[in-house]
């Protein structure tokens with residue numbers, strides 16, 4: 001295998017050759033990538049299923065379908081997105097024509113996690129290529145089948161000096177991070193995000209960090225409880241809870257708790273049957289290490305549903321926990337598995353005490369029909385993004401930027417926001433040589449009052 005050094009230096013030369021600046025070249029490759037992915041559709045379902053038992057349906061709606069839709073969007077809009085944009089000129093620069101030029105950063109590094117192994121590797125890669133960059137992708141070492149397939153797909157479409165996938169774990173990642181990149185896009189845990197930010201700071205490399213956190217789900221007395229339970233069961237146990245924006249825990253108005261738990265139990269059984277282990281729709285935990293980590297969280301808690309752990313098969317049943325303390329393990333870190341703790345509140349102060357116990361979450365969900373309450377929650381708390389009366393679906397609209405705030409991340413992407421992430425906006429003013437007002441030139445005598453008037457009236 002070529003060394004990381006030699007791959008990066010070949011990508012630097014390729015970028016310098018200006019070939020990636022051609023929009024038609026980018027389109028050729030994006031179309032080739034789309035055909036290659038379409039030809040591998042079944043292989044993608046099989047690889048992800050082998051990695052952690054995810055169903056074809058879930059892989060289609062949360063990975064394959066989204067990747068194809070991002071490709072379609074980029075292919076359709078690329079010419080327009082990448083054109084210089086004319087903006088109104090300012091009286092201060094008159095006479096002029098003012099533009100924003102769309103410039104690729106150059107050599108981009110994308111580091112991907114395992115939980116949506118196809119989507120979270122391919123989507124940033126597509127937008128980085130669309131924006132005119134070269135890319136080195138490091139897919140997750142925990143999804144061996146999917147990462148190999150992604151590597152094959154990339155090798156079949158791109159020359160190495162344009163886009164390449166380098167597989168490996170922490171050592172490879174560390175070596176990649178030691179290089180000088182023009183942009184780093186990282187999706188993963190908060191702790192590794194800090195390592196990435198530190199490595200990037202050595203070269204002042206801009207980064208997007210798509211991280212995680214504890215995303216709350218608040219339910220008040222005006223909510224449609226049965227529908228809320230159904231939607232929350234879907235979003236929490238999708239991908240077996242291994243979703244960065246899954247509702248991590250519930251905060252529900254105290255008198256509603258028992259009825260809500262009954263609805264949750266019914267919906268879990270409706271979705272996955274009496275024994276979810278036998279359901280083809282309920283995935284496994286990614287590996288034994290994570291199964292043990294999640295199982296450990298159950299110790300000493302009041303499990304009111306599920307709680308079954310089969311470590312040898314990396315299975316954890318959809319589980320509900322009643323009122324764990326804020327100091328318990330399950331409330332101390334992002335759960336990232338199929339355990340749903342239910343906390344309760346009486347007053348807004350109770351909600352505040354719980355939410356402010358944690359760092360700013362990636363998502364926040366509010367179930368309510370009281371607009372005043374909804375607006376209060378949306379405006380009081382800082383979080384990456386969210387949904388009112390549902391969960392997860394803000395991920396599905398490419399017009400909305402997707403990203404965290406505080407420790408849940410920095411920067412955002414999806415659709416055109418992704419193209420913009422990998423693009424430097426170069427401010428350009430074009431001037432003619434005919435008019436050249438003398439106002440700005442020395443000597444300044446008798447000019448200050450006039451210039452003050454211009455500032456007052458026109459700025």
Ligand code: NAD
Nearest residue numbers: 112113114139140169170173174188189192210211212244
């Ligand atoms: P992770 O941070 O362990 O790994 C992510 C990537 O970083 C992998 O490619 C891995 O090889 C690499 N890596 C691991 N340790 C490293 C180190 N010490 N130095 C350099 N690189 C290293 O995360 P994960 O377990 O793959 O994913 C789970 C986490 O990702 C969760 O916290 C989840 O919330 C978060 N996540 C966030 C989003 C988002 O869009 N915000 C999406 C998915 C997952």
